[in-house]
Amino acid sequence: MAFQPIMDVEARRPIAYEALVRGSKGECATDILARIRPEDRYDFDQQCRVAAIEGAVAAGLRESGARLSINFFPDTVYSPLACLEPTLDAARRLSLPYDRLIFEFSEQANIGDGEHLKTILEAYHCMGFGTAIDDFGAGHAGLTLLGQVRTDYIKLDMALIRGIDQAMPRRMIVEGVMRIAEKMGMAVIAEGVETIGEYDALRALGVRYMQGYLIARPGFRCLPPGQLPEEPARAVSA
Template sequence: MSGCQGCRQPDTNFDLAMAFQPIVDIETGRAWAYEALVRGPNGEDAGQVLAAVTEANRYAFDQQCRVAAITQAVAAGIVETGARLSINFLPNAVYSPVACIQLTLKTAAAVGLPTDRLVFEFTENEEFADTAHVANIIDTYRRMGFATALDDFGAGHAGLSLLARLQTDIVKLDMELVRDIDTSQPRRMIVEGLIAMFARMNIVVVAEGIETTAEYETLRALGVRYMQGYLLARPGFRILPPHALPEPASIGQVA
């Protein structure tokens, strides 16, 4: 690891806390995964924390986020739930996929979180300096038994062209595709087409940003099994918050 560019960056200590939001399997009603969302030590929002991240300290930030996510999720009880832990990471902060994962592996082993329950997600809103390098990270993580997720699909720098080069295990539909999908025929048609395409590619679809029962019902009718959003549960600061599906009486009444 001595030759890793990240390891030569100056040390920066971030005082990080995590909030956890469930990704719910609507067929079982259980949390399929919990996404770890970075916060300040007193619950400050992600924007305030990310404002302190620079090119010089992003490696330290990425590494410390992974440690905080794993240790705080285990402290909150994730091991007993059987759910996965989805950790946001910065591909541009990973200089060597094998070297840069070592602290993550050590931390998971120390707190008893099986590494096959780790999901690493990145957003297409981040502009990549080297797409081939990101593809190598995804391939390396897959060989090591981790799942990867492309967040905010449908927004940002690419979209389908990025997916053609970076095929992750999971794709999370951006909330702009979800918002008002019950009243927007174009959104329904786009999401329906994406679901069919992802099924052929063996990619799991997660719909995020769900805020209304009508959105939930429409997505359910389209075949989306995994959902995330305020309708089901808001993020819990340092805890795994309870979640709930809409009342059964409303299911099936899709506009």
Template sequence: MAFQPIVDIHTGLPFAYEALVRGANGEGAAEVLARVSPENRYAFDQQCRVAAIEGAVAAGILNTPARLSINFLPNAVYSPVACIQLTLQTSRDTGLPTDRLIFEFTENEHMADTAHVKNIVDSYRKMGFGTAIDDFGAGHAGLGLLAAFQTDYIKLDMELIRDLDTSMPRRMIVEGVVRIAKSLDITVIAEGIETIGEYNVLRCLGVRYMQGYLLARPAFKALPVIELPSQDYAAVA
């Protein structure tokens, strides 16, 4: 696993670290996920959860107040209660409190049964976990998915963020999503921030939590150092 912080720009501290799967030889997530099949999906999902928790604790997350955000495959969960047992055991073994766990699922994974995903989200909430829709604004659902059920967080897809400072349509869409999320009591996280211009627009729109290369690149088996733009530089950039 590699880890990338989700930064609270009000404090400059990590709100959470997202665990990003990597291959044995450093292969990226896309290459690893391409090898996931219906036959190995469940085992892969379970092993990723264990690797994320053990890796984060080994990297020092217990020395921070940050949460750990884990990507999961909804189609690999046949029963929320049964499939969470190994995760709970790993949390106990490592000393990571379960209320510091966030589970992200991506819109890019086809979800044939929305009711099943809603059941997972509802069950995880009852267990004290945070839940998030990753890559919001891309993939199979979009606002239709948000109408079916609401997670604690939505992570705006980087394609919406890219060139946000020079694209009025993107800015209007992001502003609309932020307004909707606030009305639904959902926290917005913006991912893929690479420029000061994107950072400034998001800050002006009231987005508090950000993730991207501008702030910190993922670090393999480590928690990277956050480089928050100075207020003076950000204000005039």
């Protein structure tokens, strides 16, 4: 597992670390997932959850005060509570409170029946977990998905973030999503922030939470602290 910080750019500290699957030769998650057979997805999902908790705690997550964000496949969850047992066992064994965990699913994933996904998220909320929609804006569900389920976070896909400082349409889209999220009580996280221009444009739009190479690359078996650009000096009135 590798871990990448999700930064609160106002408090200038990580609020969470996303656990990212890496191969033995450094292969990215996309390459690994492409090799997983459909019949092995459930076991793979379960093993990744446990590995993420074990790796993050070993790297110092408990002491950091940050949360751990774990990706999951909604279509592999046949029963929310039954499928949580290995995860809960790992958290209890390593003294990681349940409310330190966030579960995120991709908008591009096969979410199947919307009611089933809603049941999963409600069960996770009852356990104290945070939840997030990942890659928002990249799939076909979009706003329809927001009408079906409620999560704590919306993670904007990097395709919306790339070059946002030079793309008025993308700025308008992000601004619109932020207004909707605020009214629904959901926080927005910008993924894939790579340039100062993108960072400044997102800050101007009021985005508080960010993740990307500008801040920190994923750290293998470690929790990178992350670095933020210096905020512009504010004028002080006499």
